[in-house]
Amino acid sequence: MLKLTTSRTLIATSIFALLAGCATGNPYNNPQGQQQGGSSNKTAIYGGLGALGGAVVGAATSSKKDRGKGALIGAAVAGAAGAGYGYYVDKQEAELRRSMQGTGIDVQRDGDNLTLVMPGNVTFATDSASISGNFYSTLNNLAQSFKQYDQNTIEIVGHTDSTGPYQHNMNLSQRRAQSVADYMRNQGVNGMRLQVSGVGPNQPVADNNSAQGRQQNRRVEINLRPIPGAYQ
Numbered sequence: 730m731l732k733l734t735t736s737r738t739l740i741a742t743s744i745f746a747l748l749a750g751c752a753t754g755n756p757y758n759n760p761q762g763q764q765q766g767g768s769s770n771k772t773a774i775y776g777g778l779g780a781l782g783g784a785v786v787g788a789a790t791s792s793k794k795d796r797g798k799g800a801l802i803g804a805a806v807a808g809a810a811g812a813g814y815g816y817y818v819d820k821q822e823a824e825l826r827r828s829m830q831g832t833g834i835d836v837q838r839d840g841d842n843l844t845l846v847m848p849g850n851v852t853f854a855t856d857s858a859s860i861s862g863n864f865y866s867t868l869n870n871l872a873q874s875f876k877q878y879d880q881n882t883i884e885i886v887g888h889t890d891s892t893g894p895y896q897h898n899m900n901l902s903q904r905r906a907q908s909v910a911d912y913m914r915n916q917g918v919n920g921m922r923l924q925v926s927g928v929g930p931n932q933p934v935a936d937n938n939s940a941q942g943r944q945q946n947r948r949v950e951i952n953l954r955p956i957p958g959a960y961q
Contacts, residue, residue: 814841814880814955821878821953828874832867842954843881845871849889849905849947858904860912868909871951872916879919884952885910887927890943895929903927905949922956 818841825836825843833851837844852864860868875883887902903926910925935942 817878817880818843818953818955821874821881824878825874828870829867832870834867834871842952844953845951847909847949847951848944849949850944852909852949853905856901858901858908860908868912869916872913872918875913875918875922876916879922881922881953881955882924883913883918883922884924884926884954885913886925886932886950886952887929888932888946888948888950889929890946891930891933891937892943899927899929901927902929909949909951 818838822836822838822843825845829836829845833848835846837846851861853859853861885906887904887906889898889902891898906925906927910923913923914920930937930946933942933946934948935945937943937946
């Protein structure tokens with residue numbers, strides 16, 4: 730009777746802990762305060778329901794001796810799976826923020842979408858599409874992360890400021906994005922996930938009339954989006 734009570738206590742405790750964990754706000758929220766409520770709510774609801782179902786199945790399929798242990802394992806596994814892409818991107822964002830700290834790459838989040846902003850002056854020499862040698866180690870870490878977290882597409886977009894001929898900037902932005910994509914592919918990232926484009930000066934994030942603004946506009950962005958159909 731004592732063992733049965735202990736097992737039930739373990740089941741209830743595991744469910745409560747997982748529900749609380751899923752409902753907790755993401756500690757890596759976008760500092761600019763972009764909305765993420767829909768993703769967080771889905772993570773909490775589906776993760777909690779998954780945990781409940783997993784606990785029941787885990788307990789039912791375990792021997793009497795290991796029933797409490799089976800419930801804990803079932804709740805953890807099913808809770809994570811039930812949370813879907815919201816849970817997945819929480820983990821990926823945390824890992825990217827850790828590995829990219831101090832590299833100059835800015836990690837941004839909007840809902841379930843992640844964007845990595847690589848400043849042009851850090852990644853490339855002036856007016857060049859050749860990756861700076863001191864940036865290789867950062868790209869190596871990034872490629873390793875992309876291989877570990879392989880459930881999203883990788884859109885690489887090159888940007889320039891408005892200085893100089895328009896077509897030159899369009900070509901330069903395309904070549905810079907392609908250089909990053911080629912490097913990722915050479916490091917073992919699946920080329921089927923990679924999409925490349927160059928938009929030149931067409932999508933500025935700052936005023937091109939100031940040196941500081943132009944520097945912000947010279948960048949390569951990597952957009953991580955869920956693979957269509959992979960998650961509901």
